[in-house]
């Protein structure tokens with residue numbers, strides 16, 4: 001198999017201590033033959049002089065690595081150049097590589113694409129790798145590493161194995177009905193299908209933890225105008241992200257800030273102050289802001305409602321409605337303005353209430369503590385993660401379940417087998433390998449048909 005040889009800077013662009021260029025493909029060795037002062041041992045770093053292949057000008061004194069295929073990351077021959085990380089060194093080397101015959105710059109993700117094509121990684125492992133590179137918090141990193149190590153892949157493959165086995169029995173029933181096998185679909189197969197359905201359902205029933213951890217947990221700050229929503233966002237972000245003013249209706253767009261709470265990624269958003277206004281009689285921009293705020297709050301994992309202590313007996317109905325429809329906390333703000341203890345309004349009696357002041361900082365730490373606790377309780381993977389990190393996985397599993405359900409609705413082995421085959425394909429899509437050859441393998445192995 002020959003493929004074009006690709007190269008790319010694998011470290012971040014810009015000046016750095018060391019920059020790594022990776023080269024993969026059938027001609028990768030040419031780099032070491034034509035540009036390097038020596039050819040390193042496989043998988044052992046060597047200090048070499050690097051030259052331009054045309055004019056022999058010295059580009060760098062760098063570390064070179066030789067990973068002969070198929071035992072490399074991509075499964076192809078791979079060369080790595082660990083260069084001094086200056087722009088001129090990197091640019092000069094890239095230009096020199098482009099002069100070599102059949103070499104071209106790699107496209108985004110192309111090294112990993114080749115690893116996938118060469119069966120080094122399956123689709124879920126590729127996704128895990130991509131999540132690992134994108135991971136911003138400890139919990140995201142842990143989840144990504146588990147997926148990169150094949151946790152989801154093993155789970156799905158084990159399910160697929162069970163299906164393939166059932167199919168093999170069904171095929172035997174269809175092809176050899178006169179042998180000592182029962183008529184119709186055996187209770188054993190039906191039982192196995194039910195069992196598999198239950199196992200897959202159990203994994204789907206995870207409140208979307210894996211996806212939430214990958215995408216970040218969404219907390220929406222909501223409340224009436226001027227309550228101090230933007231002030232609170234700025235305190236949480238520890239910088240002036242949102243405009244604060246005593247004009248009611250200052251914030252219109254949704255402003256998001258990324259926080260790391262106990263290792264979990266949290267996206268806190270500031271929204272337009274909620275109040276009842278008519279679409280045509282008032283400021284159209286504020287109306288749109290309120291519309292967006294409500295939509296956003298409805299899709300958040302947690303609503304944090306803010307009220308002004310001086311207005312807290314006049315609570316905004318819209319905010320209360322949002323509070324009741326979601327996981328929520330309430331913060332009564334500006335408590336620096338009132339020394340005496342305010343009674344808690346009746347309509348808030350069911351909620352978890354914090355008294356805070358974004359101005360004096362009072363109550364902020366304990367509010368943060370509550371948010372931390374909530375995030376850990378709701379996102380903590382408690383050892384039994386389902387491993388579902390993408391909607392793609394969820395949809396495929398749902399389709400698989402639907403096919404399994406249909407397979408039980410018939411007494412004809414042929415129809416049942418067809419549904420099982422579909423279910424198998426949906427699982428195969430998760431890991432990215434869909435083939436039927438192994439079905440035959442299992443038949444021969446388990447039934448000794450050819451004997």
Ligand SMILES: Nc1nc2c(c(=O)[nH]1)N(C=O)[C@@H](CNc1ccc(C(=O)N[C@@H](CCC(=O)O)C(=O)O)cc1)CN2
Pocket residue numbers: 020067070071072073080120
């Ligand atoms: N310099 C450098 N650092 C890197 C990478 C890289 O490609 N280059 N990686 C890239 O993402 C990660 C390491 N991942 C790797 C995964 C597999 C193989 C590899 O050579 N696999 C062979 C042999 C395995 C063995 O014998 O130990 C194989 O799978 O056959 C190399 C790196 C992170 N750090």
Ligand SMILES: Nc1nc2c(ncn2[C@@H]2O[C@H](COP(=O)(O)OP(=O)(O)OP(=O)(O)O)[C@@H](O)[C@H]2O)c(=O)[nH]1
Pocket residue numbers: 224225226227228229230231232243244245246247248249250251252271272273274333334335336337356357358359360
């Ligand atoms: N005394 C006092 N004033 C505060 C506190 N927090 C915010 N403010 C003031 O309240 C006013 C409104 O604050 P913002 O943060 O802009 O309020 P908001 O809820 O974002 O308002 P809109 O964006 O208009 O919905 C500003 O003048 C703030 O300085 C507080 O804890 N104590």
Ligand SMILES: [Mg+2]
Pocket residue numbers: 229230231242243244250251270271273
């Ligand atoms: Mg605001």
